[in-house]
Amino acid sequence: MLPDSLQREIADKLDASIESATRVSGGSINEAAKLDIEKIGPAFLKWNRTADPDMFEKEVTGLKLLRDAETGLRVPDVILQGTVDGNTGYLLLEFIEDGRPGIQSAQEFGEQLAALHDHHGDSYGLDEDNYIGRLPQSNNRHNDWTNFFIDERMEPQLRMALESGKFRSSITGAFNNMYRELDEIFPEERPSLLHGDLWGGNYFYDTDGGPVIYDPAVYYGHREIELAFTHLFGGFSSAFYEAYDNVLPIEPGFGQRKEIYNLYPLLVHTNLFGGSYARQVEGIVKQFE
Structure with a gap:
């Protein structure tokens, strides 16, 4: 083997x-x-x-x-x-043995993720590029989250999708319209240390019921983009979110912002797998046409 x-x-x-x-x-x-x-x-x-x-x-x-x-x-x-x-x-x-969550496991996970996000950097990005799945992830440093989100998250994935024919070129107009509104949409936050690829398949609980995280795509970013990704495919309980919010409360309106943050993982999935992920991206940006 x-x-x-x-x-x-x-x-x-x-x-x-x-x-x-x-x-x-x-x-x-x-x-x-x-x-x-x-x-x-x-x-x-x-x-x-x-x-x-x-x-x-x-x-x-x-x-x-x-x-x-x-x-x-x-x-x-x-x-x-x-x-x-x-x-x-x-x-x-x-090798960490897979276990079952205990009564307090989800709460502990939420509190510990909040503690991770309370580690701050001087700028958004990282000193080196890395990968999201098997795709390259650009981490050039920016002092402004909106510019980082556009230049290092949206544009590389959008260009890749356009070059491979996943989208028509006309979609760029909706993205550009969205970019002009982002400063008003994103609340100000200090750059937080992020796992970067936190979905239900990249964590489990060990035999003591403690959360284990792996397969990261680490960088310093807006913590809401990480929380948004946890909602995209599910797998996180209400106790997890309540515990997180008790430590680091989220600004009102996150429910509306999270679909914009999730354009990034959806673009990544579009480039990896195509199909319905491209349609989800189109559905989100259509509101900015």
Whole structure:
């Protein structure tokens, strides 16, 4: 199941033998397996022969930023990261057993996410670009959230969708009209540390009922864009949102703003999968025609 070169790489670097490997679900991008490694025990491995070679390197940076925030949110420890055969990137992580949420788990998660968002940067963005799924994510620094949202989130994904024929060129008029209104729509907020890709598939609860987050696309941004994404596909309880709001209350009108924030993940999904996601984007921006 594992490429021979990848098995040798892990065994040599850890000076330990791989005793067993079991394939597990790794999402739509990577291959993944649970390994039992001599002297270490269980570990989670994911690898990819087709993604950009630095994708896992950027993920390691994101995991470290989340862990260093010390919010109580559990983030898997990195064991190894590298490349074999010139084009097969891999990431070996601590294996965390999936558990069930307890009575206070959702509340704890909401409070800890609020604590993460209470870590602030001097500007929006990050010192390096990274990835959202398998697509590049531009993180050039901006002092203004509206400019960051337009230049680093909307425009790269919109250009990609237009070039691949997902939209007609006429949609740019609605986007430009929306851009002119954003300063009046977005409330002012300091740049918050964000997971960046927080949906129901990128967290779970461990055997103690504690929240675990993974697969980040980290940057400093407006915290509402993260909260909006948690609403897009569901998977977060009312207790989670209530606990968050008790720590960091949201400005009135978020219910109307969240569909604009969610243009970003919807554009990403349009570029990855097409279909109905493009229609959702068109439905949101149509109000600005």
